[in-house]
Amino acid sequence: MKINRDMVTRAGLKLLNEIGLEQLTLRRLGVELNVQAATIYWHFKSKEELLDEMATTVLTEGAANLLPRRKSSNWRVWASRYGEGLRRTLMAYRDGARMVSGTRLTTTDPLKTTETIGAQLAASGFSVRAAVVLLSTIYNYTLSFVMEEQAVFPTPGERSPFYSIEARNARLDPAIFPYHRQASSILFDRYDRRYKEGLELILKGMELKL
Template sequence: MKINREMVTRAGLKLLNEIGLEQLTLRRLGVELEVQAATIYWHFKSKEALLDEMATTVLTEGAANLVPRRRSGDWKVWASTYGEGLRKTLMAYRDGGRMVSGTKLTTTAPLKTTERIAAVLVGAGFSVRGAVVLLSTINYYTQSFVMEEQAVFPTPGERSPLYEIADRDAQLDAAEFPNHRQASGILFDRFDRRYKEGLELIVRGAELEIARKRAKRR
């Protein structure tokens, strides 16, 4: 069978959902596509190169998640939507957070959306540096959060035995670690709520900072 670069990338994303990032190899992809490993290596010289292309595909196709569905001039809506949309995009694939983290874009397509978001921030009074710092902070927070979330729930709705809350609490003396025992349910459950709370802290901090700078210029 004759294959091309896109076919390999799509097969890689499909296999990622089936076996996870650790088991995904170019040789395993060759088996999946019923071609010799050399054929896969013709298109991608390494697993890292394949992951770069897979991540770029995921981010490009998830770009619509990063901007508000309804027209809004509120920069806070744009910043929050960027974070929530990125999380949704990464969560669409098994190990999506780890897969995207540390990769390099192979095209500028995903940058068109972040350029649009940055323009809204600059229009609202952010400097370019301020917009970059805010969006990169949201990006890092979201990727790290998703990696932790997917460690607890490798597949949606199925908690890893390593993160059973009752087992963790049983190892913590209630008198010595009262706060840690209460933290278990916060750290390892109800991720939607905690993500929004963390994102709100970032956006609120940016709001206070931009208000401070405006007041200083007066």
């Protein structure tokens, strides 16, 4: 079978959902596509190069998630949508945040969306530095948040046994760790709520700065 770079990338994303980032290798991908490993290496010299392409594809195709559904002049709407849309995009794939973290874009396509958001922030009175600080802070917060979230729930709705709240609390003496016992359900459950609370802290901080 003759394959191209896009086919390998799509197969990589499919395999990522099935076996996770650690098990994803170019040789395993060759088996998935029923081709020799050398064929995969002709398109991608390393796993890192493949991840760059996979991440770029995910961010490009998830770009629509980052923009408000309705036009708004309120910068908070744009900033909130950017964060929540990025989280949704990363959550669409198993280990999505870890896969994207540290990669380099192979095209400028994903930048078109942040260019639009940056222009809107500028129209709202933001300097370039203020806009960059805001968006990069939201990006870093979202990426690290989703990494932790996907460690607890490798697949949506399925909690890893390593993150059982009951088992965690059973190891914590209530006389010594009353705070940590109460924190367990906040740290390891209801991620939608906690993400929004953290994002709100960022937005309120920017409001004070402005």
